[in-house]
Amino acid sequence: MWSVTVFGVFIAQMSEDPREVIRLSRDWLSVQEVVDSVSSSSCGAISVFIGTTREDQVDGRKVVGLEYEAYESMVQSEFSKLCDDIRARWPSVTHVCVHHRLGWVKVGEASVVMAISSPHRHDGQLAIQHCISQLKATVPIWKKEVYDTQEASWKVNSECSWSPGPDETSSESQNLK
Numbered sequence: 001m002w003s004v005t006v007f008g009v010f011i012a013q014m015s016e017d018p019r020e021v022i023r024l025s026r027d028w029l030s031v032q033e034v035v036d037s038v039s040s041s042s043c044g045a046i047s048v049f050i051g052t053t054r055e056d057q058v059d060g061r062k063v064v065g066l067e068y069e070a071y072e073s074m075v076q077s078e079f080s081k082l083c084d085d086i087r088a089r090w091p092s093v094t095h096v097c098v099h100h101r102l103g104w105v106k107v108g109e110a111s112v113v114m115a116i117s118s119p120h121r122h123d124g125q126l127a128i129q130h131c132i133s134q135l136k137a138t139v140p141i142w143k144k145e146v147y148d149t150q151e152a153s154w155k156v157n158s159e160c161s162w163s164p165g166p167d168e169t170s171s172e173s174q175n176l177k
Contacts, residue, residue, distance in 0.1 A: 016040060018087070021097040022079040024070055024141075029099045029110045038095035038117040047124035049132050051112040053105045061147035065106040071140035078139045086116070086131060090123040096131065100141060111143075 021037050031050060038046055056063040083096050098114040105111045114131055118124035135141075146152045 016042065016094075018093075019095040019097070020080065020083045021095075022076060023099045024072060024075060024102050025099060026101070026103040029101060029113045031110070031113050034097045034099050034113045034115045037097035038115045040094055040117050043094050043117040043119055045119070045121040045124045046115055046117045047121065047128040048113070048115045049128050050110050051132070052110050053107050055107045056145075058145065058147065058153075061149050061151065063107065063145050064148050065104055065146045066111060067104055067144040067146055067152065068100070068102045068111065069142050069144075070100075070102055074140050079135075082131065082134050082138060085134065086127050089130065090118070090127045092118045092120070092123045093127050094118055096127075098131070098135065100135075102141075104146075 019037065031048065035046055035048060053066050054063070079098065086093055086096060093116055095117045096114075097116075098112065101109075101111045112132070112135070114128065114135075116124045116127045116131060118127070142154065144152050144154045
């Protein structure tokens with residue numbers, strides 16, 4: 001059991017321990033499963049973010065999908081740090097769940113589904129925006145765009161401090177043939 005006090009004013013008391021769930025999967029992601037993971041009778045809000053692979057044109061080539069890889073042994077520790085940061089910023093956040101795809105994700109499919117529950121919507125909405133931004137910036141998951149030409153190129157994540165910038169990467173595409 002834990003309670004939230006802001007500026008000396010008692011805000012809420014939760015009868016359950018906060019949950020943090022991260023799952024990497026090569027299978028289709030279920031939005032309902034993620035929402036169910038953060039559901040709580042003490043929370044009046046569940047904020048959800050769903051990131052999908054979008055159809056795009058890059059240098060005259062059509063994106064047909066993304067290929068995701070991760071440094072899997074490091075993902076959990078970075079996710080735990082992210083959850084600690086979220087709870088420090090928004091103490092009323094109750095549960096956090098992120099499911100992220102690995103491997104092939106075609107256009108239109110979800111590559112990441114995340115949900116955060118909180119007693120009220122404001123903190124949850126701010127926390128979900130922070131969660132996706134920081135997930136991209138700190139959690140070691142990378143994506144490669146695959147084009148209709150059978151070429152592919154790794155995408156530099158501009159939010160990531162340890163990733164090389166656009167000037168530091170090769171502009172050459174990898175041929176998948």
